[in-house]
Amino acid sequence: VRAHFAPCFGEDGQVEGGVGIVEDVTEQRSAEAERNRLFREAQEAIRVRDDFLTIASHELKTPLTPLSLRLASLERRMERKEPVDPTLLRHARQHLVRLAALINDLLDASRIEAGRLALHFEPMRLDAIVERALTTMDAERGQHRIDYSHPEEGVRIRGDPYRLEQVIANLLENALKYSPADSTVRVTLDVRGDFALLSVSDEGIGIPRDQQEQLFERYFRARNVSITSYGGLGLGLYISRDIVERHGGRIWVESEVGRGATFYVALPLLSAANPTPPEPRPAT
Numbered sequence: 001v002r003a004h005f006a007p008c009f010g011e012d013g014q015v016e017g018g019v020g021i022v023e024d025v026t027e028q029r030s031a032e033a034e035r036n037r038l039f040r041e042a043q044e045a046i047r048v049r050d051d052f053l054t055i056a057s058h059e060l061k062t063p064l065t066p067l068s069l070r071l072a073s074l075e076r077r078m079e080r081k082e083p084v085d086p087t088l089l090r091h092a093r094q095h096l097v098r099l100a101a102l103i104n105d106l107l108d109a110s111r112i113e114a115g116r117l118a119l120h121f122e123p124m125r126l127d128a129i130v131e132r133a134l135t136t137m138d139a140e141r142g143q144h145r146i147d148y149s150h151p152e153e154g155v156r157i158r159g160d161p162y163r164l165e166q167v168i169a170n171l172l173e174n175a176l177k178y179s180p181a182d183s184t185v186r187v188t189l190d191v192r193g194d195f196a197l198l199s200v201s202d203e204g205i206g207i208p209r210d211q212q213e214q215l216f217e218r219y220f221r222a223r224n225v226s227i228t229s230y231g232g233l234g235l236g237l238y239i240s241r242d243i244v245e246r247h248g249g250r251i252w253v254e255s256e257v258g259r260g261a262t263f264y265v266a267l268p269l270l271s272a273a274n275p276t277p278p279e280p281r282p283a284t
């Protein structure tokens with residue numbers, strides 16, 4: 001409550017009485033608290049966006065310098081009629097591919113925000129898509145060992161093969177990016193009840209327990225990664241979660257800092273009729 005009191009004076013200037021008002025300000029206070037909360041949220045959103053712009057500009061610029069150096073070197077050689085080194089062209093193309101991937105992630109994220117990321121569902125084999133993603137990844141894996149285990153039978157689901165390959169490629173890229181060069185990445189595909197269960201496991205830096213829930217949020221990057229040591233926009237898992245959940249599936253992570261991370265994706269089998277996705281196992 002808020003109380004006001006005003007004295008009333010007589011002609012001789014003496015206090016003769018007074019008027020008091022006692023106000024119930026509960027509603028006013030809670031409206032004020034709500035306004036403050038909204039204001040803090042808006043400030044936080046602006047900070048996240050500003051940080052993201054800094055990171056995004058840095059990430060988009062990164063491939064440009066080596067790309068332009070290689071093109072300049074190519075130009076010089078051609079002018080001098082020297083033989084052109086194909087590795088130069090290959091490297092230039094790799095930087096362009098990286099740039100295109102970043103731009104595609106930015107576009108996908110804004111499509112998701114606008115509810116316009118289109119999926120094209122069809123009966124498909126998940127094992128075939130995992131293999132395709134692994135083959136594409138082969139060139140990038142460097143010294144990493146990749147183990148892949150899968151059931152003998154094909155794993156049939158209803159899904160968008162292009163978008164699911166994007167999810168799997170993102171998990172593989174992260175596993176390679178956030179783990180040491182000579183370590184092993186394990187990929188397993190299994191059938192559990194009405195679901196296909198894919199896991200991608202690495203022996204890398206891991207993720208702090210208190211940040212594991214947030215990994216799938218837009219722009220989120222855990223505190224143990226920095227822009228200088230590991231590039232990235234914090235969009236891959238956000239996009240992946242949207243794609244997986246729109247398949248009636250679920251994506252989650254189990255990890256311990258310094259001991260690697262395992263990402264799981266569960267997708268309903270073609271034979272299953274609208275099953276409920278399994279609950280992620282509680283973190284141990």
Ligand code: ADP
Nearest residue numbers: 174175178206221222232233234235236237261
């Ligand atoms: P990006 O890798 O571009 O930052 P993602 O959305 O793919 O974006 O991942 C979000 C964050 O999750 C990463 O910044 C990193 O902190 C964490 N992360 C994802 N995969 C792994 C992994 N395999 N090991 C450790 N941290 C990971």
